[in-house]
Amino acid sequence: MTSPGALRYRSAAGRWVLLATVLGSSLAFIDATVVNIALSEIGRSLGADSAGLQWTVNGYALSLASLVLLGGSLSDRFGRRRMFLGGVAWFAVASLLCGLAPTIELLVAARILQGVGGALLTPGALAILEASFAPEDRAKAIGAWSGLGGIGGALGPFLGGWLVESGSWRLIFLINVPVAAIVLWVAGRHVPESRNPSAARSFDVAGLLTGAAGLGGLTYGFTAWPEHGPGHPTVVVPLVIGVAGMVAFVLAERRSAYPMLPLTIFRSRAFSGANLVTLLVYAANGGVFLLVVVNLQVVAGFSPLASGVALLPITVLMLLLSARAGALGQRIGPRIPMAAGPLVCAAALAWLSRVGAGASYTADVLPPVILFGLGLCLLVAPLTATALGALDDSYAGVASGVNNAVARAASLLAVAVLPLAAGLGTGNLTDPAVLAPVYRDAMTICAALMVAGGALAWFLIPPRLTAHTPVTTFCDPCSPPVHPAPADSDTADHAR
Secondary structure, three states: OOOOOOEOOOOHHHHHHHHHHHHHHHHHHHHOOOHHHHHHHHHHHHOOOHHHHHHHHHHHHHHHHHHHHHHHHHHHHHOHHHHHHHHHHHHHHHHHHHHHOOOHHHHHHHHHHHHHHHHHHHHHHHHHHHHHEOHHHHHHHHHHHHHHHHHHHHHHHHHHHHHHHHOOOOHHHHOHHHHHHHHHHHHHHHOOOOEOOOOOOOOOHHHHHHHHHHHHHHHHHHHHHHHHOOOOHHHHHHHHHHHHHHHHHHHHHHHOOOOOOOHHHHHOHHHHHHHHHHHHHHHHHHHHHHHHHHHHHHOOOOOHHHHHHOOHHHHHHHHHHHHHHHHHHHHHOOHHHHHHHHHHHHHHHHHHOOOOOOOOHHHHHHHHHHHHHHHHHHHHHHHHHHHHHOOOHHHHHHHHHHHHHHHHHHHHHHHHHHHHHOOOOOOOOOOHHHHHHHHHHHHHHHHHHHHHHHHHHHHHOOOOOOOOOOOOEOOOOOOOOOOOOOOOOHHHHOOO
């Protein structure tokens, strides 16, 4: 096994590590969306009502969002490869339970277990890339992970539809088992182990409970918002619990001798800035990927398949250009691409806001979709690399967990709030007369979020990240432990 911390992007060892992390992450990405396609078949097969089907989707999102911070913290403490392998194995077993579930109640329970596995493997995948690759190749590796992972997300609906039509809805879960077996084999043979030598040896119970309550309450509340409205107890009570939980989490972490999330990491202006940018641009992305597809079907009259394929160029561009964008950010620094990318996306969204009845795909949809894809290519890899690279390598798992939690919270917030903010009111998204102005205003709001994200990147992200001394331990028992301080204050960020 090649020495960790020194893998090269174009080496065979580097490609094996990339393959393991991409396939593992794709398991979690695909299962976040592919089940939507099978809901009607699941309902007929198991006799499920609408609440049961809703929880088939939401149970996964709830456990994943609630525990992703814990997954990042555990990977730093017990080893990134170990937690990644454990998460993949857990996910495989839960997928098997999903595929064999005889009732909707057991399916929901298995989906919740799937989310736990996703929370363990998702931050571990990015932390492995950050800790395993040589510093000069990390941005390329993260860019390639972003692009290749996007293929899984794009192919998920097509794969799910084909499996449901040609076989059974159970196959969308059962297919995860052989894929997970491949990931376990590749990762077990080719992924180097690493951990944070100064990670807490005591378990932060207060942080775990308050963090899970905070993220879980916010996730549940925002998920229930579109169906029940902002004043319904089903929405208000979880949101209050979520806000109280997050406040309690911050207080618990400030007082804990062994915090799950060391708050000192937010002293890094680059780290805090990258996560603020993530919040804004992923909120915009969540709205775009929901409303553009719906608008193409309801207002423009596209078929479901045609509307789904309409955004495929974004995935193709991410595949082709993400690694190059990561290399560009490594060469010129992250500030310029992180500021320019959202502005390009904003221009594309202003263009997309004009798509209405009778729109032509080639003339009205494809050009702004390509422009939006180019903006995302410029943005995503440098943003992810900055969120991880702003801190010492020892905090790779925590940094990945935080960035994943922020991105998921932003998308949930956008899906729940954006239609209401754009004036949907008591209307619905299936009425063309109602949706057309809502879509136009929502795209304008998303464009404004992108502009704000670009402005924040320009003011908060340094021209170049401070080079960190590698401090991650790579499981060499002969090496003395190193106890790093959390990285970079504002001064350190701008040292170069």
